[in-house]
Amino acid sequence: MARYIGKRMFYMLITLILIATFTFFLMKILPGSPIASADRLSPEQRAIVEASYGLDRPLPVQYFDYMFGLVQGDLGVSINQFKGAPVTDIILNRIGPSAQIGFQGMLFGTILGILFGMVAAVKQNSWIDYASTTVAIIGISIPSFVFASLLQYWLAVEWQLFPVAFWKEGFMSSVLPSLALAMFPLATAARFIRSEMIEVLGSDYITLAKAKGASGSEIAFKHAFRNALIPLITVLGPMAVSILTGSLVVEQIFAIPGIGEQFVTSIMVQDFSIIMGTTIFFSVFLILVILIVDVLYGVIDPRIRLSGGKS
Amino acid sequence: MSQNYEKLPQGSFDRIPKDTKQAERISKPSVSFWQDAWRRLKKNKGAIFSIILFGLIVIMALLGPVISPYEPNDQTITHANLPPKIPVIENLGIFNGVGELGGQEVDLYELKNVDQNYWFGTDGLGRDMFSRVWQGTQVSLFIAFAAALIDMVIGVVYGGISGYFGGRVDDIMQRIVEILSGIPNLVVVILFIMIMDPGILAIIIALTITGWTGMSRVVRGQVLKYKNQEFVLAARTLGASDNRIIWKHLMPNVLGVIIINTMFTIPGAIFFEAFLSFIGLGLQAPDASLGTLINDGYKLIQYQPHILAIPAFVLSLIMISFNLIGDGLRDALDPKMKD
Numbered sequence: 001m002a003r004y005i006g007k008r009m010f011y012m013l014i015t016l017i018l019i020a021t022f023t024f025f026l027m028k029i030l031p032g033s034p035i036a037s038a039d040r041l042s043p044e045q046r047a048i049v050e051a052s053y054g055l056d057r058p059l060p061v062q063y064f065d066y067m068f069g070l071v072q073g074d075l076g077v078s079i080n081q082f083k084g085a086p087v088t089d090i091i092l093n094r095i096g097p098s099a100q101i102g103f104q105g106m107l108f109g110t111i112l113g114i115l116f117g118m119v120a121a122v123k124q125n126s127w128i129d130y131a132s133t134t135v136a137i138i139g140i141s142i143p144s145f146v147f148a149s150l151l152q153y154w155l156a157v158e159w160q161l162f163p164v165a166f167w168k169e170g171f172m173s174s175v176l177p178s179l180a181l182a183m184f185p186l187a188t189a190a191r192f193i194r195s196e197m198i199e200v201l202g203s204d205y206i207t208l209a210k211a212k213g214a215s216g217s218e219i220a221f222k223h224a225f226r227n228a229l230i231p232l233i234t235v236l237g238p239m240a241v242s243i244l245t246g247s248l249v250v251e252q253i254f255a256i257p258g259i260g261e262q263f264v265t266s267i268m269v270q271d272f273s274i275i276m277g278t279t280i281f282f283s284v285f286l287i288l289v290i291l292i293v294d295v296l297y298g299v300i301d302p303r304i305r306l307s308g309g310k311s
Numbered sequence: 312m313s314q315n316y317e318k319l320p321q322g323s324f325d326r327i328p329k330d331t332k333q334a335e336r337i338s339k340p341s342v343s344f345w346q347d348a349w350r351r352l353k354k355n356k357g358a359i360f361s362i363i364l365f366g367l368i369v370i371m372a373l374l375g376p377v378i379s380p381y382e383p384n385d386q387t388i389t390h391a392n393l394p395p396k397i398p399v400i401e402n403l404g405i406f407n408g409v410g411e412l413g414g415q416e417v418d419l420y421e422l423k424n425v426d427q428n429y430w431f432g433t434d435g436l437g438r439d440m441f442s443r444v445w446q447g448t449q450v451s452l453f454i455a456f457a458a459a460l461i462d463m464v465i466g467v468v469y470g471g472i473s474g475y476f477g478g479r480v481d482d483i484m485q486r487i488v489e490i491l492s493g494i495p496n497l498v499v500v501i502l503f504i505m506i507m508d509p510g511i512l513a514i515i516i517a518l519t520i521t522g523w524t525g526m527s528r529v530v531r532g533q534v535l536k537y538k539n540q541e542f543v544l545a546a547r548t549l550g551a552s553d554n555r556i557i558w559k560h561l562m563p564n565v566l567g568v569i570i571i572n573t574m575f576t577i578p579g580a581i582f583f584e585a586f587l588s589f590i591g592l593g594l595q596a597p598d599a600s601l602g603t604l605i606n607d608g609y610k611l612i613q614y615q616p617h618i619l620a621i622p623a624f625v626l627s628l629i630m631i632s633f634n635l636i637g638d639g640l641r642d643a644l645d646p647k648m649k650d
Contacts, residue, residue, distance in 0.1 A: 015493035141630035
């Protein structure tokens, strides 16, 4: 186990170095100057500005400086958008709202999805089953930004139940964005739990439980549900990816001061250091989630052999 | 129960002689894997319905811009922001050209003295939404199919080589995949879009740059599973070349998984294209895809909901039909589900 985690950490590190290097040089070969108003400056002024950000140094020096800072959690300073502010601070300041809507969306979606999936499996081929399957297929198919705009239009603009946008009314502001993000986890969990439950319900130990006279709900909850739940961990990875991808657009739509919104804005104003910092932050987050999911799965279900080897 | 079975009339039963020649006869016509799969797919109403629906969308995407009397990029400023109006259906109270103006419901076509009908309405520049939506569908589908095809080719070749030759080659190739697939798709796509000139080609390249790893893994797994089975050994003993074994013996077995995987790549690519367009990294005007149309529509959601609703609806239909077709194919092609 320890060897497996060590091996995975090693790959993770290589991947991260690769991403950081790749992003760094990509930003350097991008067309246009990192300084927004470069066209209006005289060459001398421009040289002074560039020197103040250390952009006049040779590329390898800049690269190693950046990588060295990275190890210490320093992602450089913003150039265009927040002149001279450390990128790490900018990201840390914006983690709160993103984490809140992401977490709420994930929690709400997964719990509701599990419920839908369970009911659908127990009452297979009933109208409840068809309804929940339909909801699931719609949830997987409709992009979060379409869903977010619909929510915004109906629940906020037309019925005025929730704030239309911004992050000013506490929990109420987080409801609609969380709902928009919840769709994918909901649909994934519902589909997954349904097929797992149906498989488990057909197994021998369920027949035994029935023969012993256990009631329907007891079988569903105590015997089937527990075993159906374990494989759900495997889809946590794709769910996290969807939440992160979704947050870029959903935060944009609801004007939430989160990391996703910051990332999109930075692309628009071409603040290279924020783009780089956010990219690396996203990568670390996703890679960590996938690692945790893999390790957890091995811990919970010992039948899964983790210890290296070829598949 | 009073019947006397011993007094049954003579000749009620025929004696069937045991015929050893007939024992081996196959009474039902033999079904190939694909016929069998098709039979199972036909039973799946959702999948069949989706295939028909998707067929209709493709036909409309190809014909839509042609049958519309307006060009997708022709601007008629005096006809800007008209809601949809379709003859005949307008009598039902929907698509009748009535829209909100200053808080009141009025027939905007009468108000603006427009004699023509715009089936899906017009956008802020007076461009016909009907031809724009179908043109956009064309572009979105093209990007998705091209990306899926490239993913498929690279993935199959890479996974096939890695799985078939195994050993050192496999080790090195798998380490590369492991690192590549560790990089979040989203991040790669966005970075690549930024360094390339925005356009259809840039989006396709960005989508395929790491997109093929999933396919290569699946293909490798399948090849590993089949390459040591007896039928491959038999073929090899009979002197079949690597080439023949790969194409004649392994490929047909792996094909099912390749098709299923591709069917799920396509909606993913459509989603990513729309997503990129929505955050402003997609196609640039005057090119339009469903994503850019949705993005344009979103800005006017409060006043002209139809500009968002129609492309969003078409996009959702495509995504739903593809997911259902993919599900159906997976059930049909997965031999484990065989009944």
